[in-house]
Amino acid sequence: MSSIIILGIESSCDDTSASVISDGILLSNVTANQSVHANFGGVVPELASRAHQQNIIPVVHEALRLANVQKTDLNAIAFTRGPGLLGSLMVGTSFAKGFAQALNIPLIDVNHLQAHVLAHFIKLDISDLDKPEFPFLCLLVSGGNSQIILVRSYNEMEVIGQTIDDAAGEAFDKCAKVMGLPYPGGPHIDRLAKTGNPKAFTFNKPQIPEYNYSFSGLKTSFLYMLRDKTKENPNFITENLNDICASIQSTVVDILMNKLKKASIDFKINQIALAGGVSANSALRQAFYDYEKKYSWKVFIPPFEFTTDNAAMIAITGHFKYLDNQFCKMNEVPYSRVTNQF
Ligand code: KG4
8 A cells, every 4th residue: 555645834823834744654844933023022924924935945845855755756735724824824825725736636724723733643653653542632732822622533623622812822921021031931931930939929810611711810910910029129020030930830830730630520531632832831741740640641742843833733634634535625715713623
């Protein structure tokens, strides 16, 4: 039986990425990051679209070269259709359509969030078999999303809880900004928290029904606490930076884990996966391992390169959709908004 070889294209935000996967095994994963946004404290959509235009062809060439695959060997092209920045998505979508049309092979549209979940199934080699079993729960936490997803099969997932305002990564970034840390602030908080006391300061946790999250209240109470304390002592932030970081980090992690535990009990599921850029956070990872011991969970945390935006997760999702004959018409268009079912 011949292999199924999928080219994945990701361009939903500020990373241009291409990946080749053969029978679920990773052959290449190439990403061009965009340094152009560094001075703006966040991604500038217009600049992101332009940079995607510059990067997409060289990135795809490099992914094919590293995989040692000819374009005529490809069985299908998978691309991120949404959610994301529309201008960025249009670059990847248009490229994928043109390439699939030229090669006369099927086109597969991929939901970026489904792809974050299915990143767990990327195999690094043939013996890489320790993967979640269905059904499982996935906590997807990134700069734009905080969701608990019930994963019934590769192509059947339901968002059972999500943030009603800010995402967890956004909360980290906004709190970091208030403390004068560079963007994105999440990794800085993580680094500084390592030598801080997580119990030094307490913040109100939101009371939100079901499995939903809210982080905007936490951000506001953090802001007010710092404002009041710096009135008393102008050096409060610098003198307590590590403790402040450890305390806010532990509060965010507690909020995330409490809802995940509730979902695990209610749905009677103990296979629990983590996905998205915030999964790099060391306290969150530790909480996953602690809960694994305490509540007999089996936890899955993907390698770092598959937690941030990458095309390998798009290619693996394309692989499973290909097996299910789920293809996309040439007149489909990208979407920017999050959907509840994928
Ligand atoms: O998934 P991702 O790469 O892209 C977006 O959805 O934007 O996630 C980026 C987010 C940012 O908010 C960043 O601050 C956060 O992930 N992040 C972290 C850490 N590493 C990245 N947050 C906390 N601790 C970290 N170590």
